[in-house]
Amino acid sequence: MARIGVYICHCGENIGRTVDCAAVAEAAGEFPGVVDAVDYKYMCSDPGQQMIKDAIKEKELTGVVVAACSPRMHETTFRRAAAEAGLNPYLLEMANLREHCSWVHEDREVATEKAVDLVRVMVEKV
Numbered sequence: 001m002a003r004i005g006v007y008i009c010h011c012g013e014n015i016g017r018t019v020d021c022a023a024v025a026e027a028a029g030e031f032p033g034v035v036d037a038v039d040y041k042y043m044c045s046d047p048g049q050q051m052i053k054d055a056i057k058e059k060e061l062t063g064v065v066v067a068a069c070s071p072r073m074h075e076t077t078f079r080r081a082a083a084e085a086g087l088n089p090y091l092l093e094m095a096n097l098r099e100h101c102s103w104v105h106e107d108r109e110v111a112t113e114k115a116v117d118l119v120r121v122m123v124e125k126v
Helices: 021-028 046-058 071-084 108-125
Strands: 004-009 034-040 063-068 092-096
Touching: 004 021, 004 046, 004 108, 021 034, 021 063, 021 108, 034 046, 046 063, 046 071, 063 071, 063 108, 071 092, 092 108
Parallel strands: 004 034, 004 063, 063 092
Antiparallel strands: none
């Protein structure tokens, strides 16, 4: 059985202004196979990366989804963190909530619903 961790980044106000990140994390926690779902202000920061590394080890995760900015910006950052924690880095996927969700919606409820869907797709993929 999969043991997936989902980590939602507020990206400061870039995502958190439009998307209810706590609600996305709560919804993700109900997806099959998800054993950890957390939102954090800056997931790419050293403390955010450490949170992911610790969870991989402590919760014996078999996959990770980071919902944040563009994978072009931080996919290597998060894959490196996963590898440092002993997880195959290709078992980490990113959902782009900044460009594909937050920046293109003004309605918080609509943006949050779409964010949940984007995370669900990546959970299924990983």
